[in-house]
Amino acid sequence: MIEIVHPGIMSLVIDGGRYGHREVGVPPSPALDSYALSTLNHLLGNEDNAPAIEVFGEKFSLRFNADVCCAITGAKVRASLHGRTLHSWMSFEARSGELLTVDNVMDGFRYYVGFSGTPVLEKIIESYSTNLECRFGGYRGRALQKGDRIDFENIRTVNMQRIPEEFIPKMNPPHTLRVLKGPEFHYFTEDSLEEFMDSESRMVFTVSTKANRTGIRLEGKPLTFRVGADESIISEGLLPGSIQVPGDGLPIIQLHERTIGGYARPAVIAKADHDLLAHLKPGDSVTFKMIEMEEAESLYDRRMEIVTLLKKGCRR
Amino acid sequence: MNISRHGEEGIRILFGEKIDLEIHERVRRYYFFLKSLQLKEITDIIPSFRSCLIFFDRKKTSFKTLTASLQEKEFFIGHVNIPEPKTCEVPVEYGGESGFDIDFVASHTGLSEDEIVEIHTSVTYTVFAVGFMPGFPYLGILDQRLYVPRLETPRLRVPEGSVGLAQLQTGIYPFHSPAGWRIIGKTNKKLFDYNKEPYSILQIGDKVRFISV
Numbered sequence: 001m002i003e004i005v006h007p008g009i010m011s012l013v014i015d016g017g018r019y020g021h022r023e024v025g026v027p028p029s030p031a032l033d034s035y036a037l038s039t040l041n042h043l044l045g046n047e048d049n050a051p052a053i054e055v056f057g058e059k060f061s062l063r064f065n066a067d068v069c070c071a072i073t074g075a076k077v078r079a080s081l082h083g084r085t086l087h088s089w090m091s092f093e094a095r096s097g098e099l100l101t102v103d104n105v106m107d108g109f110r111y112y113v114g115f116s117g118t119p120v121l122e123k124i125i126e127s128y129s130t131n132l133e134c135r136f137g138g139y140r141g142r143a144l145q146k147g148d149r150i151d152f153e154n155i156r157t158v159n160m161q162r163i164p165e166e167f168i169p170k171m172n173p174p175h176t177l178r179v180l181k182g183p184e185f186h187y188f189t190e191d192s193l194e195e196f197m198d199s200e201s202r203m204v205f206t207v208s209t210k211a212n213r214t215g216i217r218l219e220g221k222p223l224t225f226r227v228g229a230d231e232s233i234i235s236e237g238l239l240p241g242s243i244q245v246p247g248d249g250l251p252i253i254q255l256h257e258r259t260i261g262g263y264a265r266p267a268v269i270a271k272a273d274h275d276l277l278a279h280l281k282p283g284d285s286v287t288f289k290m291i292e293m294e295e296a297e298s299l300y301d302r303r304m305e306i307v308t309l310l311k312k313g314c315r316r
Numbered sequence: 317m318n319i320s321r322h323g324e325e326g327i328r329i330l331f332g333e334k335i336d337l338e339i340h341e342r343v344r345r346y347y348f349f350l351k352s353l354q355l356k357e358i359t360d361i362i363p364s365f366r367s368c369l370i371f372f373d374r375k376k377t378s379f380k381t382l383t384a385s386l387q388e389k390e391f392f393i394g395h396v397n398i399p400e401p402k403t404c405e406v407p408v409e410y411g412g413e414s415g416f417d418i419d420f421v422a423s424h425t426g427l428s429e430d431e432i433v434e435i436h437t438s439v440t441y442t443v444f445a446v447g448f449m450p451g452f453p454y455l456g457i458l459d460q461r462l463y464v465p466r467l468e469t470p471r472l473r474v475p476e477g478s479v480g481l482a483q484l485q486t487g488i489y490p491f492h493s494p495a496g497w498r499i500i501g502k503t504n505k506k507l508f509d510y511n512k513e514p515y516s517i518l519q520i521g522d523k524v525r526f527i528s529v
Binding site: 019020021022023024026027124125131133134135136137180182183232234235236237238239241242258259260261268270271296297300 | 320321322323324325326328333334335347359360361362363364365366367368369371374445446447448449450451452454466490491492493508510511514515516518519520
């Protein structure tokens with residue numbers, strides 16, 4: 001069992017996501033950094049999409065009431081366990097009674113804390129993920145609070161491992177996000193699109209303080225709608241990573257909590273860069289770079305190969 | 317019907333460019349056609365006013381293979397079993413504290429509160445899509461006389477059960493939620509239950525009638 005001593009700024013239970021029900025508006029609500037989640041689960045000998053705790057903010061702290069293996073991935077943090085200093089992207093053993101505290105977040109924003117066992121929580125619509133807005137899934141449908149306790153079953157001992165540095169992604173700003181053309185690309189003026197998506201032109205946006213787990217609002221020079229283009233569209237199915245531009249011209253990057261949207265989409269973030277979205281924090285600089293589909297596919301496939309490589313390394 | 321790729325794992329099948337019952341019927345038919353195929357490579361489908369968005373698994377198929385296979389099976393679309401639309405009655409308490417925008421709607425449209433209720437309850441609405449949040453039905457087509465613009469700045473939170481209007485649509489918020497629509501009333505009817513299937517009581521093509529209580 002673990003007990004939350006400090007929830008950081010926000011922590012919640014997530015897993016690989018809730019799929020197959022977007023037709024009635026159920027969003028996937030997965031871990032925002034899926035690479036961090038699968039790597040975490042690899043370190044702990046769990047299934048790829050097994051549940052973990054997604055945290056942002058320092059001071060997150062929990063007490064172990066059982067011996068269990070634990071790991072942290074995602075943002076690079078410095079943590080301490082009963083006086084020992086620990087880092088992310090490695091597994092470690094925790095003994096009953098010990099206190100884990102995250103003291104500093106160095107690179108990145110969100111980090112993932114996982115355990116070598118299965119949390120005793122109810123799956124809602126086939127997933128452990130918390131839908132914060134509708135208050136279901138995860139731990140009683142809400143963010144974790146001081147004093148919350150989670151039991152674990154099937155606790156296993158696993159070999160301690162560390163993820164090699166070359167497999168840890170870069171999470172620090174400035175961020176360059178690669179994008180593909182969206183359905184309403186032609187709603188915007190050529191000049192505006194060129195500035196927006198050409199990384200050479202260095203059109204820099206800043207992550208707004210209004211960013212949350214649903215969407216990331218950006219501030220900067222607004223995009224210009226072409227004369228005659230509608231500022232809203234007939235609401236339509238939405239891909240995660242869609243860049244929506246409302247009437248004010250300032251882009252919003254949609255994450256995984258909405259299934260239908262009604263704003264023009266000049267672009268969609270390439271899947272290879274979706275995990276990076278978990279690490280965009282208020283004030284960070286963001287530029288966009290348009291790429292072709294073939295490149296987007298191979299970038300993502302390469303990312304997936306790393307996960308496979310890590311697993312093979314484990315078997316050897 | 318226009319098929320295009322959207323992102324790495326999306327296929328957007330577009331049936332038209334307006335809110336229209338005939339286009340809706342084609343979207344709906346195509347959606348049930350897709351469901352009837354029970355393809356493992358399709359992970360999610362979002363049918364809405366004028367399109368179906370298909371999510372596919374690139375580990376199992378490619379855009380080319382999947383679209384070719386869908387086109388091959390298209391002859392079957394006309395033979396798909398489409399469920400008979402259910403009609404659902406939704407009791408609404410109009411105006412007052414639960415319908416806090418009804419005064420705005422009245423002044424914008426020049427109608428009295430009674431007239432608004434009368435017009436809103438006189439139409440059998442079609443569910444054009446369910447989404448944005450779990451169980452939210454996009455209902456149309458609203459009587460022209462009730463046309464109101466969306467809020468310029470959406471409210472951060474409206475209570476669950478709120479019934480709203482925007483342009484030629486009306487809808488019901490099944491959960492507390494941010495909202496850009498004008499709220500004219502509130503219902504106690506539960507539209508979404510995450511504990512039992514079907515989770516959403518409404519699906520595309522179903523009908524809704526509002527009843528003033």
